[in-house]
Amino acid sequence: MELVIDRLSKHYKNKMAVDRVSLTLKEGVYGLLGANGSGKTTLMRMICGVLKPTSGEVKFNGIDVSEEKFRDLLGYLPQDFGYYPEFTAYDFLLYLSSLKGLTRQRAKDRTSELLKLVGLSDVAKKKIKSFSGGMKQRLGIAQALLNNPKILVLDEPTAGLDPNERVRFRNLISRLGKDRIVLLSTHIVSDVEYIASTILLMKNGQIIHKGPLEEIIRPIEGKVFECLVDCNTAEYLIANYPIINVREEKDKTFLRLVAEKAPCKEAKAVTAVLEDLYLYYFNKEANKSEQLYGIN
Amino acid sequence: MSSYMELIKFEYKKIFKKRSTVIILIIGIILTVISSVGTLLGNYYIEGEVFEGNYEGMKKDRAYKRRLSGREINADLLSEAIEAYSRIPFTEGIYHNTEEYQKYARPYNEIYGIIRKVYDIDNIRQLGSIPREKLYDFYAVRQRVVEKIIENTAMNDREKENSIILSRKVKTPFIYSYIDGYQRFITQMNTTAIIICFICIICISPLFAGEYAEGMDGLVFSAKYGKSKMIYAKIITGITFTILISLLFTFVTYLTVMPIFGWDGSGTPIQQYLPFTIDPFTFGQVAMLYSIMILGGNILSSAITMALSAKLKSPFLVLVIMTAITIVPGFINVSENVLWLYHLIKLIPVKMFNLGNIIDVYSIDIFGLILRPYELIIIFAFIAGIALLPLAYRCFKNHK
Numbered sequence: 001m002e003l004v005i006d007r008l009s010k011h012y013k014n015k016m017a018v019d020r021v022s023l024t025l026k027e028g029v030y031g032l033l034g035a036n037g038s039g040k041t042t043l044m045r046m047i048c049g050v051l052k053p054t055s056g057e058v059k060f061n062g063i064d065v066s067e068e069k070f071r072d073l074l075g076y077l078p079q080d081f082g083y084y085p086e087f088t089a090y091d092f093l094l095y096l097s098s099l100k101g102l103t104r105q106r107a108k109d110r111t112s113e114l115l116k117l118v119g120l121s122d123v124a125k126k127k128i129k130s131f132s133g134g135m136k137q138r139l140g141i142a143q144a145l146l147n148n149p150k151i152l153v154l155d156e157p158t159a160g161l162d163p164n165e166r167v168r169f170r171n172l173i174s175r176l177g178k179d180r181i182v183l184l185s186t187h188i189v190s191d192v193e194y195i196a197s198t199i200l201l202m203k204n205g206q207i208i209h210k211g212p213l214e215e216i217i218r219p220i221e222g223k224v225f226e227c228l229v230d231c232n233t234a235e236y237l238i239a240n241y242p243i244i245n246v247r248e249e250k251d252k253t254f255l256r257l258v259a260e261k262a263p264c265k266e267a268k269a270v271t272a273v274l275e276d277l278y279l280y281y282f283n284k285e286a287n288k289s290e291q292l293y294g295i296n
Numbered sequence: 297m298s299s300y301m302e303l304i305k306f307e308y309k310k311i312f313k314k315r316s317t318v319i320i321l322i323i324g325i326i327l328t329v330i331s332s333v334g335t336l337l338g339n340y341y342i343e344g345e346v347f348e349g350n351y352e353g354m355k356k357d358r359a360y361k362r363r364l365s366g367r368e369i370n371a372d373l374l375s376e377a378i379e380a381y382s383r384i385p386f387t388e389g390i391y392h393n394t395e396e397y398q399k400y401a402r403p404y405n406e407i408y409g410i411i412r413k414v415y416d417i418d419n420i421r422q423l424g425s426i427p428r429e430k431l432y433d434f435y436a437v438r439q440r441v442v443e444k445i446i447e448n449t450a451m452n453d454r455e456k457e458n459s460i461i462l463s464r465k466v467k468t469p470f471i472y473s474y475i476d477g478y479q480r481f482i483t484q485m486n487t488t489a490i491i492i493c494f495i496c497i498i499c500i501s502p503l504f505a506g507e508y509a510e511g512m513d514g515l516v517f518s519a520k521y522g523k524s525k526m527i528y529a530k531i532i533t534g535i536t537f538t539i540l541i542s543l544l545f546t547f548v549t550y551l552t553v554m555p556i557f558g559w560d561g562s563g564t565p566i567q568q569y570l571p572f573t574i575d576p577f578t579f580g581q582v583a584m585l586y587s588i589m590i591l592g593g594n595i596l597s598s599a600i601t602m603a604l605s606a607k608l609k610s611p612f613l614v615l616v617i618m619t620a621i622t623i624v625p626g627f628i629n630v631s632e633n634v635l636w637l638y639h640l641i642k643l644i645p646v647k648m649f650n651l652g653n654i655i656d657v658y659s660i661d662i663f664g665l666i667l668r669p670y671e672l673i674i675i676f677a678f679i680a681g682i683a684l685l686p687l688a689y690r691c692f693k694n695h696k
Binding site: 045048049050068071072074076078080081082083084085086087091094095096098099100101103104143147 | 298299302303306309310313314315510511512513514515516517518519520521522523524526
C-alpha cells in the first residue's frame with residue numbers, strides 16, 4: 001500500500017499554493033501541520049482529485065487520482081464541508097453511500113454502524129440543519145468512513161469538537177491508521193503529537209520537515225528555555241529570540257523561548273514538544289510581520 | 297442500473313425536500329387553475345347592471361352552440377347567421393347589449409366570426425353586402441383567401457408551393473361543433489407553458505451549482521461516482537423532472553378546463569376557430585401537438601438551465617440568466633419580411649410556446665428539406681436539448 005505524490009504543484013495567478021511536493025505515504029497516520037495559507041488544504045484537495053494540479057501526479061498503488069478506482073479507495077473530510085440542510089443524518093449517509101457505490105443493504109448497515117460510532121444514532125432521523133457544529137463534524141467523519149477507505153484524508157477533523165469528543169476521535173483515527181493511510185491536517189498540535197506516526201510540516205507550499213515526532217523536534221531539542229524575568233529583560237528577550245509563550249505574572253514575566261544557549265541566568269532548559277517547533281517556525285513569520293507593523 | 301436509480305432517487309429528494317419547491321408547485325397549480333377558469337369569474341354588465349354571470353353566460357353559449365352542433369357549415373347556416381344578425385337594430389353602443397342580439401344573433405356568434413374572417417368584413421352592417429352566391433362558394437372563397445395570404449408572404453416558391461398543397465388537403469365541408477373547451481385549453485396552455493418553464497428553471501438551477509452553494513463539491517467530487525454516474529443521474533433527473541412537471545401542469549389545465557367548458561370538439565377541424573390554418577388538423581390533434589411543442593420548449597429551457605448550472609457556481613446567477621432568457625424574448629418582435637430571423641427567433645424556448653407556430657401559413661426550406669414551423673421547433677428543441685447535455689456533463693466534471 002503506497003500513496004505516491006510526485007512533484008505536485010498548484011499555481012494560481014500570482015501565487016504558488018503548492019510547490020513541487022513529493023511524498024510517499026504508507027500505512028499510518030500522517031499529521032500535516034502548517035499555518036493558514038501554507039497550502040495544506042490545496043494539497044489535500046489535489047490528493048483527493050477535487051482540485052486539478054498544475055503539474056505533478058498522485059497515485060495509489062499505480063492507480064491515478066483521476067480514476068474512479070482511486071476514488072473508490074478514498075475517504076475525504078473537507079475543511080468546510082457542506083450538507084443538505086433538509087436531509088436527515090440517516091439520508092445524508094445513505095446518499096453518500098450510493099455516491100460511493102455501496103449496495104443498498106450495505107449502505108444501510110454501514111450507515112447505522114457509523115452513526116453509532118460517532119454517537120449520532122439518537123438523532124439519525126433529525127434534519128442536519130438542527131445539528132450543532134460538533135454534530136455536523138461527527139457526521140462528516142462518519143461519511144468519510146462509509147466505504148472503509150484505504151486512504152483517509154481529514155482536513156481539520158477535530159475542529160468544532162469538544163475536548164471529550166476530540167479525544168475519542170483522536171483514538172479512533174489512531175486505530176484507523178493501522179491498516180490504511182490517514183492524512184490529517186489540524187491546527188491543534190496536540191492531536192498530531194498524540195496520534196501521528198509521521199509529521200509533515202508545511203510552509204509556503206512546501207514540506208519543510210517530515211518525520212516522526214522525535215526526529216522532527218530534534219532541531220530544537222535542548223534549545224527550549226523557560227524563565228521568569230523582570231520587565232526590562234523580558235522586553236530584551238522578546239526582541240531578540242523566537243518566543244513560544246509569554247505570561248504576565250505579578251511583577252515578572254514568564255517566557256518560553258527558543259535559543260541556542262541559555263539567554264539569561266534565570267533560563268532553564270526544558271523538554272521540547274511539537275508545539276514549540278510549530279510556534280518556532282510559524283511565529284518567525286508572525287514576529288516578522290509584527291516588527292514590520294511596529295507592534296513590538 | 298440500481299445505483300443509477302438510487303442516485304436519481306436522491307436527486308429528486310434534494311429537489312422535493314426543499315420547502316421552496318413545494319411552495320412554488322402549489323403556487324403554480326393555483327395560478328394554472330385560476331387562469332384556466334379566470335374568464336368565468338365576474339359578471340357581464342349592461343348599462344351598469346349585471347346582465348349575467350360569466351359562468352352563466354358560458355353555459356348559455358354552450359347550450360346555443362350545442363344546438364347547432366352536427367350541422368354542416370354551408371350557405372344555409374351562414375344565411376341563418378346573417379339573417380339573425382340583420383335583426384340587430386342600429387346602435388351607437390355595443391351591439392351585444394341589444395335585446396335582439398341576445399335573442400336572435402347570440403347563438404350564431406361563432407358563425408359570424410367565421411363569416412367576418414372569410415369574407416373580410418369589418419362590422420355587422422356589411423353582412424348584407426355579401427352576395428348569396430358567395431355564401432354557396434364559402435369553401436372556395438376561404439381557400440382563395442388562404443392562398444392569397446400565402447402568396448403575400450416573403451416565402452420562396454418552394455415554400456409557398458408546400459403551404460398551398462398542404463392547405464388544399466384540409467377536408468371540407470366543416471361540421472359545426474361546440475369547441476369552447478378545446479379553444480380555452482389551447483389558449484390557456486400558453487400561460488401554463490410559462491408557468492412550467494419558471495418552475496423548472498427555479499427547481500433545476502441548483503441541480504449542479506447547488507453542490508457548490510451548499511459546500512458539497514468536495515464530498516461529491518471525491519466520491520466514487522461523483523464525476524460519472526452522479527452527473528448522469530442529475531441530467532436524467534433534470535429531464536424527467538421537466539417531463540413530469542410538463543405533464544402534470546398540462547393535465548391540471550386540461551382537467552380544470554374541460555369538465556367546466558365541455559369535452560366536445562376533439563374531432564372538429566381547427567379551421568372552425570382559425571379558418572386560415574393550412575394544416576388539416578382537428579382540435580384534438582392541435583391540443584396534442586401544442587402540448588408536445590411546449591414540452592420540447594421546456595426540455596430545451598431545462599437543458600440550458602442545466603448547462604449553466606454546471607458551468608456557474610451560483611444557482612442564483614443561473615436563475616437570473618434564465619429569467620432574462622425567458623422574459624426578454626417576449627419583448628422582441630421580428631418582421632415577417634425578414635423570414636430567416638423570424639423563424640430563428642422562434643427557436644428560443646419561450647417563443648416555442650406560441651400557438652402561431654402551428655397555425656402560421658409558413659413552410660421553411662432548409663437546404664431542400666421543407667418543414668412546417670412546429671416541425672422545425674420540435675426537432676430543434678429535442679436535438680439542441682440533447683446536444684446541451686454532454687456540455688453540462690463536461691462542465692461539471694471539469695469544474696475546478
